[in-house]
Amino acid sequence: MTARLIRQPGAAERHPVRTRRRWTATKVALGVSVPVLFVVLWQLSAELKWVDPFLYPPPSRLGHGIATLWEEGRLVDATLVSVRRVILGYLLGASAGLLVGFLMGMSRVLRAAFEPFSWGWYTVPKLALLPIFLTIFGFGDTSVVVLIAVTVYFFVWISVMSAVMAVPAGYREAALMLRAGRWDMFRHVLLPAALPEIFVGLRIAAGVAVLMLVGIEFVISDQGLGYLIEQGRTLLLLEQSYVGIVLVAVIGYLFALLVKLVGRLFIRWRADDDAIVAS
Amino acid sequence: MTARLIRQPGAAERHPVRTRRRWTATKVALGVSVPVLFVVLWQLSAELKWVDPFLYPPPSRLGHGIATLWEEGRLVDATLVSVRRVILGYLLGASAGLLVGFLMGMSRVLRAAFEPFSWGWYTVPKLALLPIFLTIFGFGDTSVVVLIAVTVYFFVWISVMSAVMAVPAGYREAALMLRAGRWDMFRHVLLPAALPEIFVGLRIAAGVAVLMLVGIEFVISDQGLGYLIEQGRTLLLLEQSYVGIVLVAVIGYLFALLVKLVGRLFIRWRADDDAIVAS
Amino acid sequence: MKHVAPLTDVDTAADAAPAAPQRIAVRQATRSFVAGRRAKVDALGPLDLSIGDAEFLCVVGPSGCGKSTLLKIIAGLLAPSSGEVAIEVSGDSRIPIAMVFQDYGIYPWKTVRANVDLGLRLSGRPIAERREIVNDWLGRLGLTDFADAYPGALSGGMRQRVSIARALAIDPEVLLMDEPFAALDAQLREVLQDELLAIWQARRRTVVFVTHSLEEALLLGDRVVVMSARPGRIIADITVPFERPRSGAVRTDPLFAKLRGDLWASLHSEVVAQFDTGRQK
Amino acid sequence: MKHVAPLTDVDTAADAAPAAPQRIAVRQATRSFVAGRRAKVDALGPLDLSIGDAEFLCVVGPSGCGKSTLLKIIAGLLAPSSGEVAIEVSGDSRIPIAMVFQDYGIYPWKTVRANVDLGLRLSGRPIAERREIVNDWLGRLGLTDFADAYPGALSGGMRQRVSIARALAIDPEVLLMDEPFAALDAQLREVLQDELLAIWQARRRTVVFVTHSLEEALLLGDRVVVMSARPGRIIADITVPFERPRSGAVRTDPLFAKLRGDLWASLHSEVVAQFDTGRQK
Amino acid sequence: GEEVVSGGDLGAVVPVAGCGADAYIDPADLAPTRKIARCEANAPAAQPLKEMTTIRMTSASRSSSLAPIFVGMELGEFEKENLKIEFSVLPFADAMPQLATGRVDISYGGTEAGLFNAVNQGLSIKWILGNFVEPKASDLSQPQTGLWARRDTFADPSKPNVAELKGKTLGSTVGAASAIAYPMDKALRQAGISLQDLQIKQLPAADLMTALSNDAVDTAWLLDPYWLAAANEPDKYVLVGGQVPGEPLGGFYAGKSLLQERPEVTQAFVRAYIRTVNTYLRGDYTKDQRVLTAIATGAQQPPETLTRTPALTFDWEIRQGTGEQEQKVFIAFKTVKYTDVIPEDRYVDRSFYARAVGHSGT
Numbered sequence A, B: 001m002t003a004r005l006i007r008q009p010g011a012a013e014r015h016p017v018r019t020r021r022r023w024t025a026t027k028v029a030l031g032v033s034v035p036v037l038f039v040v041l042w043q044l045s046a047e048l049k050w051v052d053p054f055l056y057p058p059p060s061r062l063g064h065g066i067a068t069l070w071e072e073g074r075l076v077d078a079t080l081v082s083v084r085r086v087i088l089g090y091l092l093g094a095s096a097g098l099l100v101g102f103l104m105g106m107s108r109v110l111r112a113a114f115e116p117f118s119w120g121w122y123t124v125p126k127l128a129l130l131p132i133f134l135t136i137f138g139f140g141d142t143s144v145v146v147l148i149a150v151t152v153y154f155f156v157w158i159s160v161m162s163a164v165m166a167v168p169a170g171y172r173e174a175a176l177m178l179r180a181g182r183w184d185m186f187r188h189v190l191l192p193a194a195l196p197e198i199f200v201g202l203r204i205a206a207g208v209a210v211l212m213l214v215g216i217e218f219v220i221s222d223q224g225l226g227y228l229i230e231q232g233r234t235l236l237l238l239e240q241s242y243v244g245i246v247l248v249a250v251i252g253y254l255f256a257l258l259v260k261l262v263g264r265l266f267i268r269w270r271a272d273d274d275a276i277v278a279s
Numbered sequence C, D: 001m002k003h004v005a006p007l008t009d010v011d012t013a014a015d016a017a018p019a020a021p022q023r024i025a026v027r028q029a030t031r032s033f034v035a036g037r038r039a040k041v042d043a044l045g046p047l048d049l050s051i052g053d054a055e056f057l058c059v060v061g062p063s064g065c066g067k068s069t070l071l072k073i074i075a076g077l078l079a080p081s082s083g084e085v086a087i088e089v090s091g092d093s094r095i096p097i098a099m100v101f102q103d104y105g106i107y108p109w110k111t112v113r114a115n116v117d118l119g120l121r122l123s124g125r126p127i128a129e130r131r132e133i134v135n136d137w138l139g140r141l142g143l144t145d146f147a148d149a150y151p152g153a154l155s156g157g158m159r160q161r162v163s164i165a166r167a168l169a170i171d172p173e174v175l176l177m178d179e180p181f182a183a184l185d186a187q188l189r190e191v192l193q194d195e196l197l198a199i200w201q202a203r204r205r206t207v208v209f210v211t212h213s214l215e216e217a218l219l220l221g222d223r224v225v226v227m228s229a230r231p232g233r234i235i236a237d238i239t240v241p242f243e244r245p246r247s248g249a250v251r252t253d254p255l256f257a258k259l260r261g262d263l264w265a266s267l268h269s270e271v272v273a274q275f276d277t278g279r280q281k
Numbered sequence E: 001g002e003e004v005v006s007g008g009d010l011g012a013v014v015p016v017a018g019c020g021a022d023a024y025i026d027p028a029d030l031a032p033t034r035k036i037a038r039c040e041a042n043a044p045a046a047q048p049l050k051e052m053t054t055i056r057m058t059s060a061s062r063s064s065s066l067a068p069i070f071v072g073m074e075l076g077e078f079e080k081e082n083l084k085i086e087f088s089v090l091p092f093a094d095a096m097p098q099l100a101t102g103r104v105d106i107s108y109g110g111t112e113a114g115l116f117n118a119v120n121q122g123l124s125i126k127w128i129l130g131n132f133v134e135p136k137a138s139d140l141s142q143p144q145t146g147l148w149a150r151r152d153t154f155a156d157p158s159k160p161n162v163a164e165l166k167g168k169t170l171g172s173t174v175g176a177a178s179a180i181a182y183p184m185d186k187a188l189r190q191a192g193i194s195l196q197d198l199q200i201k202q203l204p205a206a207d208l209m210t211a212l213s214n215d216a217v218d219t220a221w222l223l224d225p226y227w228l229a230a231a232n233e234p235d236k237y238v239l240v241g242g243q244v245p246g247e248p249l250g251g252f253y254a255g256k257s258l259l260q261e262r263p264e265v266t267q268a269f270v271r272a273y274i275r276t277v278n279t280y281l282r283g284d285y286t287k288d289q290r291v292l293t294a295i296a297t298g299a300q301q302p303p304e305t306l307t308r309t310p311a312l313t314f315d316w317e318i319r320q321g322t323g324e325q326e327q328k329v330f331i332a333f334k335t336v337k338y339t340d341v342i343p344e345d346r347y348v349d350r351s352f353y354a355r356a357v358g359h360s361g362t
């Protein structure tokens, strides 16, 4: 015998509260420091003329861009318009996706009938269908919202359907023994079992909604953050563009975070952020 | 006692081969008939003048559009260009997404550091960064491929990371007892356990790659199917646009199907298309 | 009320009901599985079995012989490949058949309480009544402290107890139990055996009880059937002569040892046969 | 070679090694869990336990008392909340400790063969040798026919056998087994008990064997420890006097019944206490 | 006007055979009836560069107004100068930074707000060639690219009063930032209102006609070929304003690499361009099958789409004041971030086309 393995309480066991608090602090610090580092590098590379500061406005000039837009009153307007559109579109699309996803996940006949068709539609470039939407829903916000909804719908639909199909048969069998009807099966088994995967899909779709919003606002809108970005680009007001891009990123991040937090409310039974291999 | 429950072999048990064959046939029939029905309705609505046949060319005119493009030799060219771009971009982006997704899924430190940052980047409208990509990668195909890759990367990254995090602790514990190193853990546990969910993400990303391709070809390209669609629109050659849209949809469908079939090769241990509730 | 069980048809009875108060009739039931490109596996039968109303039937047999498969067929979760199973139910109760699964089958997203409550909830019982029943069962199975815990925080035995509580709380006409006490310590096992006997003796339900313990089978059952190695057929059918109400004291009865010996003998050759096949290869 | 176990440190020995050939020393180990907003659950200890080299230790105790927790702490999968566990290993073998998990812990994406092979593969044995060992174990556990099946197509007992085969195939210095035979029928259980005894008697390994069966504990163990109800402490520590090599015949020894009675008595109060708490609430 | 040659030394200007007095029109001459500069066919003659040189050129689309490029490429006019055009599609806004950094040599675009913002921020970009003019722009009875309105917008649909558009919505592709802001504003000013009196709604070119017919906008600037649809229904739509007669609103812009590093290459390009216009693109060039095919190939369009709209009148010259007028509109709309008009010499360089036709430029 040449080695001795020792199992001792680690810091997490000896000081659970302190360790947890420390980890939370570390997490926040790391999460903040990486973007900060990025911003610093970006600024530095502009200062040291590694990159052309006109083409890539340094962060220090974003403040100026924000101030300008703020004074003109366009910043708040654009943000509000965009946020309203994205939230409405997302809610609509996600609801439809959840509904259809569950129906198709639960019925193989529906799946056989509509899966190929839906996959085909999934890759139809929605922006190319814009004229049709404009004709049907008019040139107002409705078209934008509907187009976002349609895009979001497909992403949610796929996630939900796959998640429902992946629910282990054992769970369904136990409910069948309790004579669960389709509704009960949905309510007590499929929905909660699929929820973790569904929320991954919903988070992905939150990002997609924001990306689609920007895409649409590039093309048709005279409002919103996408318009700010696009206008900045065509007018070579790159500061304005970058302000818009950063704002969109922040909104997208907050939106995805919101979806994650809502998910945590619903999925209380599962530990959320475990280290898989301690590191 | 007033009722008798009878458990008898169903058709699937009595004639397993025939039933399976029949179901396959039904599946194909249903899967084909829905799109066919759609096409018929579309044609009908044009014939009956429910919609303007100029703005919404009926399917019967798509044939003509295809023939024209075919004769001009542009159909094959555009398709080949687009397919090459999308496949290269997808492979690149998916590989990067798999790599980073696994790394971040396996390490909570990496996750703490890079998750907020990455989620922020996820919603940055990639098309708005086009000028940067053009500067770095030139005006050629490389920029297109890289932009598709970047977009695909994020979708795959999220799916993979979530899937890895969802691998039950019990599986990891068993491997730890066998003194699996990180690589073994990845190879024998995390990868196969996460694969079903990862392939859902890969299928979603396949669609995203196609959508992004079209978006880019709308903006900068003078080649590819996106260009055909956009050119058809600006020149009021709506037939050409619709041919392009249909082709993109078909390519997207085939691409997602290919990913699914590859997935089936890798995931042989899991029954694939079960009815969850017989219907 | 007419409830359609999955994979099955319901006949209103009295068309061909047998004279004897028979609850479950298994006729020439077989089941085979085809998994992937592997050869067909014959898991069960052909098997004939008749289970009387209010009978406590224990099933023993070598591992992998088709016991769980048989239970699933009776439960209606799996269709037989051939043959037929008929179960008489009163039609009064919302959930006539309850099952304790070998792998517990409880839901990680529901607390212990919600898991036990689920069957009652689905059968539409009033909430106050449900609460009382659930608390009662949680107490009997020693789970009161963990009523609000999720199954992820339970030990193996505790999870199995949740599964038992859920099935018993329904108070079904037919109770199918697949090695319900396997993960429990000897003491608890005895406590629960007594509990089960008490319940069963108070109001006689039909119980089909799969176990690996011959003692348990003899202690609990009116009848013990022994299944052969895969594909499982019935190779012995023993009526247990001990009087009800029984207690653990029957273990010391010489007849108990004899019956146990009989069961053992009928099983032993099966197991040995199975292993010889394995080893020779 | 120096292998760092997860969650643990490795000391090169001889610094404070005890004189006795002690393999595992558990000193004042406790473990508590906090799950969500529920109160802290004290699952284990404080517990002191010393397991000798080449000792076959059986652990019995009421369900939920912390047996699996103890095993996981020894295995290094879970850190104690306080106290310490030290395990002496030779440092020669790639995988010094193997464990059979209560919930099997086998991989649904690997065939039976690949599951059993995994440990050997990870320890880098040559392929021909691995193949031979795996075939041997598949045969001994009656799994030869299902070598290429995925676990999804196995019965509960068959899955447990895969798990046992995987652990035994490694031939580890320390073997931790958490109710390894719970899902097996009585016959198979005996066959495997004999098998295990034979292996252990041929080359003495340290075995920590959690079981619910007092008979099994007495039949297999050099020593049987009884754990109290949660939080598990050791309330009895019995050295089993039967001579090796043992066979099933010891069951008939009057001492066997006496020891069983002792164990039973020490356990019974624990179980009853637990239940009374539950019921009163 | 005063000209600044930004390039290196190209030597003295020498007269060119085939290019007479009509080959250079005084930039200050803004009369709608003025002549368009032309030489004889095949003039000016080629002066091939010493070695084959590649010009990287971009345009937002393969527009048929690039006909001189396409025809020159197909029929060998650039080859004669030892020039090779490497054409890529890139929106003008994205091309400008690339021009300024020398990754792109020449871009085709319009006098947009973005251009002036770029110049204002110090990017070295110069307008060296005009594109085309619309001689019939002053005659609104002829259907053409321009500001179209729905007749029912007006009190008297048969006699539309443009002043009534005040407060109405106007659809346009780029809003008040594109080169057409100036002609739109000019058309409205003639009626006593200005572009600022209208609400501008930005839509893709293809959707403007739909928007007009759906009442989503009341008036819209319809580009080729979308105005054809409006022209088909004269009782529903009316043309209320055309382009500015005689003033090209865009053309070719050169960047650092061609202006400072390789002016002789720019000169060769301009020569080939002018020669192509003189040789092949006079009058209704769409009648010439060879030319039509060349344009169709370059534009990657079926020939029939090219003949739907009338032939263009190419004008390589740059009028004086066009840029100023544009800037004034942009300043009013705050689409440029400055308030004083930038002088022409910072963004216009007429020396190349002047030298090509043997004119000193003064």
Ligand SMILES: Nc1ncnc2c1ncn2[C@@H]1O[C@H](COP(=O)(O)OP(=O)(O)OP(=O)(O)O)[C@@H](O)[C@H]1O
Pocket (backbone or CB within 6 Å): C033, C034, C035, C041, C042, C043, C061, C062, C063, C064, C065, C066, C067, C068, C069, C070, C102, C230, D152, D153, D154, D155, D156, D157, D158, D183, D185
């Ligand atoms: N889904 C399935 N696919 C393929 N084979 C299966 C499936 N389910 C069960 N089997 C096979 O059927 C046989 C009987 O399985 P079953 O689970 O009924 O055994 P059992 O008697 O309950 O065994 P145990 O005592 O080990 O639980 C086994 O050999 C198993 O391999």
Ligand SMILES: Nc1ncnc2c1ncn2[C@@H]1O[C@H](COP(=O)(O)OP(=O)(O)OP(=O)(O)O)[C@@H](O)[C@H]1O
Pocket (backbone or CB within 6 Å): C152, C153, C154, C155, C156, C157, C158, C183, C185, D033, D034, D035, D041, D042, D043, D061, D062, D063, D064, D065, D066, D067, D068, D069, D070, D102, D230
């Ligand atoms: N991950 C966990 N989170 C919270 N509590 C836990 C967790 N794991 C175990 N426990 C608690 O620790 C106690 C001991 O659990 P353990 O699994 O060790 O019991 P056991 O002795 O193995 O029981 P059994 O015989 O039923 O398997 C139980 O009361 C259980 O509720």
Ligand SMILES: [Mg+2]
Pocket (backbone or CB within 6 Å): C067, C068, C069, C102, C178, D155, D156, D157
């Ligand atoms: Mg079983």
Ligand SMILES: [Mg+2]
Pocket (backbone or CB within 6 Å): C155, C156, C157, D067, D068, D069, D102, D178
């Ligand atoms: Mg345990």
